[in-house]
Amino acid sequence: MHDEKRKIMITGGAGFIGSHLAHLAVARGFTVEVVDNLVNGNADYLADLPPDACRLSVVDVRDTDAMRDLMAGCDVVYHLACLGVRHSIHSPRESHDVNATGTMSVLEAARAVGIGQLVFTSSAEVYGSACSGPVVEQGELAPTNAYGAAKLGAEGYARAFHVCYDLPTVVLRLFNTFGPREHHEGDCGEVIPKFLLRANAGQPLVVFGDGSQTRDFNFVEDTARAILEAGLRPEAVGHVINVGSGFETSINDLARMVIDVVGNPDVQIVHEAPRPADIARMCANGTKARELLGYAPEIPLADGLRRLNEWYAAEGVTVDDLLTEECVHNWVGDEVAATGRLRDGAGRAVPTT
Numbered sequence: 001m002h003d004e005k006r007k008i009m010i011t012g013g014a015g016f017i018g019s020h021l022a023h024l025a026v027a028r029g030f031t032v033e034v035v036d037n038l039v040n041g042n043a044d045y046l047a048d049l050p051p052d053a054c055r056l057s058v059v060d061v062r063d064t065d066a067m068r069d070l071m072a073g074c075d076v077v078y079h080l081a082c083l084g085v086r087h088s089i090h091s092p093r094e095s096h097d098v099n100a101t102g103t104m105s106v107l108e109a110a111r112a113v114g115i116g117q118l119v120f121t122s123s124a125e126v127y128g129s130a131c132s133g134p135v136v137e138q139g140e141l142a143p144t145n146a147y148g149a150a151k152l153g154a155e156g157y158a159r160a161f162h163v164c165y166d167l168p169t170v171v172l173r174l175f176n177t178f179g180p181r182e183h184h185e186g187d188c189g190e191v192i193p194k195f196l197l198r199a200n201a202g203q204p205l206v207v208f209g210d211g212s213q214t215r216d217f218n219f220v221e222d223t224a225r226a227i228l229e230a231g232l233r234p235e236a237v238g239h240v241i242n243v244g245s246g247f248e249t250s251i252n253d254l255a256r257m258v259i260d261v262v263g264n265p266d267v268q269i270v271h272e273a274p275r276p277a278d279i280a281r282m283c284a285n286g287t288k289a290r291e292l293l294g295y296a297p298e299i300p301l302a303d304g305l306r307r308l309n310e311w312y313a314a315e316g317v318t319v320d321d322l323l324t325e326e327c328v329h330n331w332v333g334d335e336v337a338a339t340g341r342l343r344d345g346a347g348r349a350v351p352t353t
């Protein structure tokens with residue numbers, strides 16, 4: 001089956017996870033059509049791939065006609081394009097528009113073209129407050145923010161297109177993914193890059209709440225491997241599958257691990273008020289991923305942290321420069337705009353003055 005599906009589309013392929021998926025797919029001999037409007041992506045992340053193996057089209061996934069044209073000749077679509085969780089807190093309608101309505105456009109185009117298999121990357125945020133330990137896919141769903149709600153709506157559309165129109169769809173619920181090219185900036189900034197950069201600069205690590213909240217951190221190369229498999233295995237069609245490491249780490253423990261990796265014991269951990277609607281626990285039960293995708297994570301958290309830290313060191317950019325793009329309370333629109341990392345619906349930077 002693997003050999004029959006040779007050309008794939010990756011929406012959001014110039015982003016963090018999508019660019020790793022593109023590199024993995026090209027290394028495995030696939031031709032890759034990337035669609036990304038570059039609102040948060042970076043064409044440089046794909047620049048080292050041969051042009052005949054990977055093409056980037058700067059297109060918005062909500063443009064169904066353009067998506068249909070670009071999908072012609074593709075065997076599998078991986079739909080990763082999205083706006084993130086903190087963006088949804090200051091801009092819930094735009095989050096709905098891209099994450100739910102945009103998925104509808106992708107599904108409509110895939111149906112029109114007769115795509116062989118479509119993978120939608122949902123999120124553990126759909127479990128929301130219902131997650132109280134390693135969670136199985138059949139569990140309760142209680143998103144606490146517009147991002148999780150839009151992802152849940154989009155999951156429903158992916159399932160409906162499978163049942164109603166026989167479009168072979170697979171839904172993956174990704175847990176926190178980390179690694180090189182992960183966002184540190186603006187409202188995309190994630191906890192691990194923010195902690196690593198701050199620890200390297202000797203600045204305090206800011207924990208929102210008491211730090212007992214847990215997350216399941218999966219290294220990006222592991223996540224990309226699971227995603228690729230989900231588009232190649234017919235037995236995955238019609239399923240919802242968790243993709244995580246299966247290990248639960250508190251934010252306090254993460255902060256201590258980062259300080260250890262960076263080797264700067266003087267770095268302080270400070271606590272501020274919790275982020276609105278933050279989730280207490282998140283961890284994947286990985287049984288279905290193992291059974292349906294043959295997937296098992298390979299890179300432990302501490303090794304992944306070291307690799308990410310080495311990647312920053314090799315990039316040739318100073319941590320102080322990178323930290324100028326960081327926004328501490330990056331779910332608050334005004335504060336994100338003040339860093340120059342808040343975009344409008346067309347991907348333009350919102351002026352900061």
Ligand SMILES: NC(=O)c1ccc[n+]([C@@H]2O[C@H](COP(=O)([O-])OP(=O)(O)OC[C@H]3O[C@@H](n4cnc5c(N)ncnc54)[C@H](O)[C@@H]3O)[C@@H](O)[C@H]2O)c1
Pocket residue numbers: 011012013014015016017018035036037038039040041042059060061062079080081082083084098102121122123124173174175176177178183188
């Ligand atoms: N990173 C994580 O920890 C994590 C966790 C759970 C789920 N996910 C899911 O994985 C997928 C990839 O996430 P990521 O971390 O790589 O995010 P990312 O922001 O790096 O990548 C998303 C890409 O989508 C592009 N994009 C946004 N709106 C678009 C639009 N309207 N049209 C075309 N392109 C558009 C952005 O420019 C960006 O390159 C997303 O669907 C996300 O919900 C990620």
